[in-house]
Amino acid sequence: MNKKHSMITKLAFLSVSLMVTSAYAIQGSLPQLKAAMHITQTQSEYLVTTPSFAVMIFVVLSPLIQQWFHISDKKIIMAGVTIVGLAGIVPMFVNNYMVILLSRLVLGAGYGLYNSQAISVISVWYDGQERAQMLGWRAAAEQVGQAFTLTIAGLLLSYLGWRSSFAVYFLAFAVLVFFALRVPEESQSQDKHVDEDDLAEELTGDEGQVKKISPVVGLLVLFAFLLVVDYVGMENRFPGLAVAINGAHYTGASMFLSLMLIGATLGGITYGWIQDRLGFGTVYLGLGLMALANFLFGFAGDNYVMMVIGLLLIGFPLQLVSPLIFNLLPDLAPADRQPLVTSLCLIGFNFGSFFSPTIAAWTNQLTGKPMSGMGLAAPFPIYGVALLLIALVIFLATRRRAVK
Structure with missing residues (x-):
């Protein structure tokens, strides 16, 4: 068996x-952190999303750092995971908001050092259905990690207070040891041929060997940005809404944020199977379910059950759409440009995550709703309508190309 097909190799990567x-692991503690440090809602949300700003920078710098210093994929990934562990635990020991914010920025630099390699290596090593499956599994691994870290951070919050929730980043060192022991130092020979994907062909109409980067990549970057603005916004706003409905001492938000990720994990695991059957229709299913989740969440009012249903639903369709974006990339750029286009899409995702609090605040201003209490749900019906409009635009664009 070719080593790249070994399950041990796949699990290691x-x-x-x-x-x-894991930047989102502390979301459940935001209300307590906000009260303890006397900061605003937006300031507390930026503790979650600030790492995304550094990710945007370092997903671009990472390939350059590798080239300049001749660092292998394994070493750059290990360096990134080490930084995540060290920067993640800093808030356990300091009381200054700006120092904590800076540590979160460094945390994002760690993510950015290895994030694009974790994706582009899959896109180049694998093709066809195996590539789709691996990208889905990778998305599922992210959700499993987020669910696990949220759960651990939530338990630490309940028993030891908000500061202890940052101890969850000690898990990075366990991952580092496993990765170091299981992944070989040298990179294996990568496939230079990428099979033509019907999804990209339907979207672009191009056929044959890919010679240059398609302008469709830019649209995918914007698409990624909008998806994450919505998803991260719901994650950030839910703890505040949960406290508004259930009282100031409510600490159960982390549990539901973890449960939300079960749906996201299922989306990642089943992506390859669904895409194989629905083809490009996968994007319509994903956007439709995301819109429904937004409407349930946004119109729930003080109906906590309805709000939780919307929260639990949104993860599944996101993980149908986000792997689709990366699955299209091998057919929209040459193999040697895959790290670049992967980095661009990661920038879109992380740009959306970083600015999600600001866009949510703008939406509150637009609707005239307060940035507290039940007013925190105001952006999501608007996001739901936007998702349906995106689905309509994609449908009309692909149908028009099909007619031509």
Whole structure:
């Protein structure tokens, strides 16, 4: 069996994706952190999303750093995971908001050092259905990691207070050891041929060997940005809404944020199977379900059950759409440009994550709703309508190309 098809190799590379979304592990503690540090709602949300700003920078710098210093994929990934562990635990020992914010920025630099490698290596090593499956598994690994870190951070919050929730980043060192022991130092020969994907062909109409980067990549970057603005916004706003409905001492938000990720994990695991059957229709299913989740969440009012249903639903369709974006990339750029286009899409995702609090605040201003209490749900019906409009635009664009 070719080494790249070994399950041990696959699990070893997927393991580093477990920590990529751990920036969100502290979401459940935001109300307590906000009260303890006397900061605003937006300031507390930026403790979650600030790492994404550094990710945007370092997903671009990472390939350059590798080239300048001749660092192998394994070493750059190990360096990134180490930084995640060290920067992640800093808030356990300091009381200054700006110092904590800076540590979160460094945390994002760690993610950015290895995030694009974890994706582009899959895109180049694998093709066809195996590539789709691995990208889905990678997305599922992110959600499993986020669910696990959220759960651990939530338990620490309940018993030891908000500061102890940052101890969850000690898990990065366990991942580092496993990765170091299981992944070989040298990179294996990568496939230079990428099979033509019907999804990209339907979207672009191009056929044959890919010679240059398609302008469709830019649209995918924008698409990624909008998806994450919505998803991260719901994650950030839910703890505040949960406290508004259930009282100031409610600490159960982390549990539901973890449960939300079960749906996201199922989306990643089943992506390859669904895409094989629905083809490009996968994007319509994903956008439709995301819109429904937004409407349930946004119109729930003080109906906590309805709000939780919307929260639990949104993860599944996101993980149908986000792997689709990366699955299209091998057919929209040459193999030697895959790290670049992967980095661009990661910038879109992380740009959306970083600015999600600001866009949500703008939406509150637009609707005239307060940035507190039940007003925190105001952006999501608007996001739901936007998702349906995106689906309509994609449908009309692909149908028009089909007619031509």
